[in-house]
Amino acid sequence: xxxxxxxxxxxxxxxxxxxxxxxxxxxxxxxxxxxxxxxxxxxxxxxxxxxxxxxxxxxxxxxxxxxxxxxxxxxxxxxxxxxxxxxxxxxxxxxxxxxxxxxxxxxxxxxxxxxxxxxxxxxxxxxxxx
Amino acid sequence: xxxxxxxxxxxxxxxxxxxxxxxxxxxxxxxxxxxxxxxxxxxxxxxxxxxxxxxxxxxxxxxxxxxxxxxxxxxxxxxxxxxxxxxxxxxxxxxxxxxxxxxxxxxxxxxxxxxxxxxxxxxxxxxxxxxxxxxxxxxxxxxxxxxxxxxxxxxxxxxxxxxxxxxxxxxxxxxxxxxxxxxxxxxxxxxxxxxxxxxxxxxxxxxxxxxxxxxxxxxxxxxxxxxxxxxxxxxxxxxxxxxxxxxxxxxxxxxxxxxxxxxxxxxxxxxxxxxxxxxxxxxxxxxxxxxxxxxxxxxxxxxxxxxxxxxxxxxxxxxxxxxxxxxxxxxxxxxxxxxxxxxxxxxxxxxxxxxxxxxxxxxxxxxxxxxxxxxxxxxxxxxx
Amino acid sequence: xxxxxxxxxxxxxxxxxxxxxxxxxxxxxxxxxxxxxxxxxxxxxxxxxxxxxxxxxxxxxxxxxxxxxxxxxxxxxxxxxxxxxxxxxxxxxxxxxxxxxxxxxxxxxxxxxxxxxxxxxxxxxxxxxxxxxxxxxxxxxxxxxxxxxxxxxxxxxxxxxxxxxxxxxxxxxxxxxxxxxxxxxxxxxxxxxxxxxxxxxxxxxxxxxxxxxxxxxxxxxxxxxxxxxxxxxxxxxxxxxxxxxxxxxxxxxxxxxxxxxxxxxxxxxxxxxxxxxxxxxxxxxxxxxxxxxxxxxxxxxxxxxxxxxxxxxxxxxxxxxxxxxxxxxxxxxxxxxxxxxxxxxxxx
Numbered sequence: 001x002x003x004x005x006x007x008x009x010x011x012x013x014x015x016x017x018x019x020x021x022x023x024x025x026x027x028x029x030x031x032x033x034x035x036x037x038x039x040x041x042x043x044x045x046x047x048x049x050x051x052x053x054x055x056x057x058x059x060x061x062x063x064x065x066x067x068x069x070x071x072x073x074x075x076x077x078x079x080x081x082x083x084x085x086x087x088x089x090x091x092x093x094x095x096x097x098x099x100x101x102x103x104x105x106x107x108x109x110x111x112x113x114x115x116x117x118x119x120x121x122x123x124x125x126x127x128x129x130x
Numbered sequence: 131x132x133x134x135x136x137x138x139x140x141x142x143x144x145x146x147x148x149x150x151x152x153x154x155x156x157x158x159x160x161x162x163x164x165x166x167x168x169x170x171x172x173x174x175x176x177x178x179x180x181x182x183x184x185x186x187x188x189x190x191x192x193x194x195x196x197x198x199x200x201x202x203x204x205x206x207x208x209x210x211x212x213x214x215x216x217x218x219x220x221x222x223x224x225x226x227x228x229x230x231x232x233x234x235x236x237x238x239x240x241x242x243x244x245x246x247x248x249x250x251x252x253x254x255x256x257x258x259x260x261x262x263x264x265x266x267x268x269x270x271x272x273x274x275x276x277x278x279x280x281x282x283x284x285x286x287x288x289x290x291x292x293x294x295x296x297x298x299x300x301x302x303x304x305x306x307x308x309x310x311x312x313x314x315x316x317x318x319x320x321x322x323x324x325x326x327x328x329x330x331x332x333x334x335x336x337x338x339x340x341x342x343x344x345x346x347x348x349x350x351x352x353x354x355x356x357x358x359x360x361x362x363x364x365x366x367x368x369x370x371x372x373x374x375x376x377x378x379x380x381x382x383x384x385x386x387x388x389x390x391x392x393x394x395x396x397x398x399x400x401x402x403x404x405x406x407x408x409x410x411x412x413x414x415x416x417x418x419x420x421x422x423x424x425x426x427x428x429x430x431x432x433x434x435x436x437x438x439x440x441x442x443x444x445x446x447x448x449x450x451x452x453x454x455x456x457x458x459x460x461x462x463x464x465x466x467x468x469x470x471x472x473x474x475x476x477x478x479x480x481x482x483x484x485x486x487x488x489x490x491x492x493x494x495x496x497x498x499x500x501x502x503x504x505x506x507x508x509x510x511x512x513x514x
Numbered sequence: 515x516x517x518x519x520x521x522x523x524x525x526x527x528x529x530x531x532x533x534x535x536x537x538x539x540x541x542x543x544x545x546x547x548x549x550x551x552x553x554x555x556x557x558x559x560x561x562x563x564x565x566x567x568x569x570x571x572x573x574x575x576x577x578x579x580x581x582x583x584x585x586x587x588x589x590x591x592x593x594x595x596x597x598x599x600x601x602x603x604x605x606x607x608x609x610x611x612x613x614x615x616x617x618x619x620x621x622x623x624x625x626x627x628x629x630x631x632x633x634x635x636x637x638x639x640x641x642x643x644x645x646x647x648x649x650x651x652x653x654x655x656x657x658x659x660x661x662x663x664x665x666x667x668x669x670x671x672x673x674x675x676x677x678x679x680x681x682x683x684x685x686x687x688x689x690x691x692x693x694x695x696x697x698x699x700x701x702x703x704x705x706x707x708x709x710x711x712x713x714x715x716x717x718x719x720x721x722x723x724x725x726x727x728x729x730x731x732x733x734x735x736x737x738x739x740x741x742x743x744x745x746x747x748x749x750x751x752x753x754x755x756x757x758x759x760x761x762x763x764x765x766x767x768x769x770x771x772x773x774x775x776x777x778x779x780x781x782x783x784x785x786x787x788x789x790x791x792x793x794x795x796x797x798x799x800x801x802x803x804x805x806x807x808x809x810x811x812x813x814x815x816x817x818x819x820x821x822x823x824x825x826x827x828x829x830x831x832x833x834x835x836x837x838x839x840x841x842x843x844x845x846x847x848x849x850x851x852x853x854x855x856x857x858x859x860x861x862x
Contacts, residue, residue, distance in 0.1 A: 006262075015606075015609055016610065016612055056382070057281040059273050059329050060328065061269070062326050063327045064252070064270070065249060066249045066252070067253075068268040076267060076273055078277060078377045086378065088267060088269065088375065088376070090267055093527055093842075101280065109570060110561040110562065111562065112267065112561070121598070122266075123565065123606060123610075124267070
């Protein structure tokens with residue numbers, strides 16, 4: 001499980017979906033990076049991800065890893081947002097039977113997990129049907 | 131660069147080895163390899179292991195395993211690239227011999243996975259993914275491969291039955307492998323009715339949690355004749371990386387790192403894919419084998435499902451894939467898999483594979499990959 | 515003149531019916547439904563809490579307000595189910611909205627009126643010109659003890675309000691707070707469920723304070739019930755708002771648009787604030803709205819708002835409360851509800 005510092009460091013991404021757009025080739029990296037994976041550039045402009053997109057794939061996790069034991073089964077998917085960036089997250093508030101490739105989704109702020117009854121609560125983004 | 135040969139192989143039965151610790155599992159296989167080679171010394175050790183720290187709280191395997199093998203003060207390294215740690219160990223050992231740095235190198239792979247609960251093992255395996263942007267959201271390896279399967283099925287019409295046929299074929303092969311974890315056949319119906327792990331993948335689409343080790347002994351080819359058994363040359367090695375996160379891939383239904391590593395290994399060996407007689411590939415999940423056959427160029431892109439349905443990759447097919455039983459039937463002690471692939475190919479090229487022998491096998495290819503394809507290592511082997 | 519420049523609502527999509535709860539405890543569902551005027555209530559998913567709902571409601575308020583979140587000078591979250599006992603909900607909310615770091619934050623608690631408390635404070639900071647914009651949220655995922663009467667009504671929801679001095683959608687004409695020490699409903703630290711005084715929660719508690727605040731504000735503003743188009747009272751059950759309305763001289767038609775409880779349940783700190791969002795969704799320029807909250811312990815906050823023409827420009831910029839209430843519902847059985855609300859004792 002992440003320590004508070006590992007979680008806290010990613011808050012701008014987890015809470016506000018802050019990304020970095022390469023000044024050279026305009027590729028958007030999420031999370032932001034030091035080196036553009038497309039052109040090797042080092043100069044970036046802060047940007048925020050689009051709020052909506054479509055699922056390009058998904059699955060339903062039925063055998064969960066440790067911190068997610070109580071949540072299973074849950075759906076996860078990769079969405080291609082309307083700005084072209086791809087994002088991985090759980091898909092909630094959606095009947096499993098309704099999941100399909102191409103389905104429109106939007107991001108929503110949700111609880112991701114927590115470190116037991118006494119530990120830090122981890123928040124972040126999930127997808128809900130648009 | 132010198133030519134490199136494998137002069138000895140060793141592997142014990144894989145499974146849930148409750149009575150054996152990581153150190154004993156490794157040492158037993160290493161001793162078998164050393165005896166098979168007939169060497170009286172080794173110059174160096176390279177060990178592949180993904181996650182001894184998370185599974186048994188033990189790092190510093192270089193010291194631990196050289197110590198328990200009775201080989202102190204021999205130089206030893208532990209390498210890691212998730213599930214391709216074994217293949218990576220083989221490549222590093224190859225480089226040591228080829229460069230002239232060492233003559234006799236012991237390459238081993240080991241993983242002890244059953245000292246933790248299923249959820250903890252799933253978590254440990256999940257460290258091969260992007261911790262902050264995949265695992266943080268509750269993704270698991272079956273989940274990631276399931277998403278690749280959904281994309282592949284959507285794009286190419288690959289079917290659930292075709293995935294099942296990969297498992298059935300590999301169990302058919304594994305039923306003839308006395309060292310396999312699951313040496314028995316299964317049916318398509320059994321796969322399709324087994325419990326769901328991450329839709330559409332079911333438990334019988336997934337390689338198991340396994341304890342096991344495998345080892346090979348390398349030496350320069352021009353010295354290999356001095357040893358007792360027919361030797362096998364490693365004629366090509368290729369390695370490549372790709373994005374850590376599945377969402378960053380250019381095409382989530384394609385394994386680019388395998389494609390590049392395979393092309394490089396074959397180019398180095400001066401061979402085409404059609405020259406290879408047998409393949410040991412990384413069927414961590416049934417969909418993986420289908421995608422690997424495409425990435426290696428055995429079949430055109432998108433045709434991997436059709437190929438297995440048509441028997442192209444069966445033992446008696448045009449491209450026999452996973453005669454050993456693959457990860458599915460043989461087992462998948464993560465760090466050991468890449469080395470065990472080499473063990474199988476050597477046995478096949480020596481004519482020692484018993485009931486699963488591929489007739490007149492002269493050249494083999496092993497493909498080992500890590501995570502969802504973030505790393506891949508491919509080797510080409512040729513009989514003496 | 516200060517007032518509301520943006521408002522937003524969030525209601526989880528899960529519901530459980532009164533019959534479903536009654537059958538587990540052997541209670542007579544029809545008499546609960548009739549007695550409480552309640553049919554079903556909202557239930558938060560395990561990944562929803564006061565903070566997550568506050569974030570989404572606040573984002574909707576920001577959309578209607580049309581402001582840069584960095585200009586929000588204060589963020590107040592009122593709840594009796596803050597996820598942490600110590601560590602503010604407000605900091606997570608402020609961070610999620612991008613209002614940090616130059617912002618004042620506080621978490622508030624006053625049973626069901628913590629939402630309107632935040633509204634009172636944000637409004638007055640704006641009036642005092644200490645801040646440009648202030649955000650106040652009332653949000654709860656409160657629990658009722660299994661088998662207790664409150665289990666039928668304890669629900670989840672959030673309403674967010676942004677106050678400012680420019681581009682108002684509703685001017686604030688008057689406020690009035692009526693507070694006494696009245697132990698009608700409470701929860702001691704380390705207790706999982708609250709306790710209450712049964713029938714004591716009626717006349718000496720809810721009715722005394724709601725009437726006290728309503729009469730107080732009308733006297734201060736020199737207004738009478740017929741001057742208002744709409745009135746929203748705190749909604750612990752379906753009956754109390756109509757009864758207190760009748761006692762004060764209001765008509766049913768004034769109460770109905772903001773009366774959500776029969777299908778929503780009691781969203782505690784979100785109760786009257788959510789009723790106000792539903793009212794704003796249908797209000798017109800010039801409408802006078804009275805809202806009177808109630809929080810056990812006890813107290814009521816009253817506000818008088820007059821709607822401006824800007825309401826027509828902004829009401830459709832975010833989902834309407836009735837749509838959140840009526841559409842896309844997911845009904846749970848008691849077992850799943852108990853699992854979601856962590857009423858099942860698991861291994862340590």
